[in-house]
Amino acid sequence: MSPTVKPRAGTEGVAAPTESVRDRILNTARDLFYKEGARAVGVDTVVARSGVAKTSLYRWFPSKDALIVAVLEQEQKDRWAGWDKTAAQSDPEPRARLRAHLNGIVRFVSSSHFRGCPFMNITVEFADPQHPARVLALEEMQELRRRLRGLVDNIEGVSNREELTEQLLLLVDGAFSSAQALGKNGPQQFLVATADALVDAQLKK
Incomplete structure (x- = not known):
């Protein structure tokens, strides 16, 4: 049971802050784009589901592309906030920290709500490499890759750090892709063990 929180002096009777119009639109679009695809969901659907006027949507997001990019920017912000939280809570020993991040990925892709990596999904939906959403997905x-390389650089004795980084990137991409099709019983359950084997192979060279 949660403890009773007493209101601060002078705040009695003040309504709790509500979700802003922009956040309501963004959160609705984020959910719809992830479940149904950014191309498949029209602006009218986002307006109807969020309960705001179309003029309000266009006030905050001048085009559908701008809305898609904003959704991806929020995905990006949340992803790296989660990564940083894992780093802060994990054992600082380099291999233990790598395992902590990979275990986090396994949990994420094994969730019943997982429907693929939102950034990989976007690259499938938009073929134009100059599309702003695809550019953001590439970033x-x-x-x-940069963060994986940072983890690899902290492991002593690795013979080829670039090669190991690319191998780990391939593993993570594979976990995202296979879990989308095979669900929680996909090969992502071997992600950590396979990464360990790759690290061990580099240490023996």
Whole structure:
């Protein structure tokens, strides 16, 4: 049972803050785009589901592309906030920290709500490499590579850090892809063990 929280002096009778119009639109679009696809969901559907006027949507997001990019930017923000939280809570020993991040990925992709990596999904939906959403998805992949390289750089004795980084990136991408089709029983359950084997192989070279 949660403890009773007493209101601060002078706040009695003040309504709790509500979700802003922008956040309501963004959260609705984020949910719909992830479940049904950004191309498949029209602006009218987002307006209807969020309960706001179309003029309000366009006040905050001048185009559907702008809304898609805003959704991906929020996905990006939440992803790396989660990554940083895992890093802060994990054992600082380099291999233990790598395992902590990979275990987090396994839990994420094994969730019943998982419907693929939102950034990989976007690259499938938008073929134009110059589309702003696809550009952002590429930036996200590059950031994942950079963070994996940071983990690899902290492991002593690795013979080829670039190669190991690319191998780990391939494993993570594979976990995202296979889990979308095979669900919680996909091969992502071997992600940590396979990564360990790759690290061990590099240490023996």
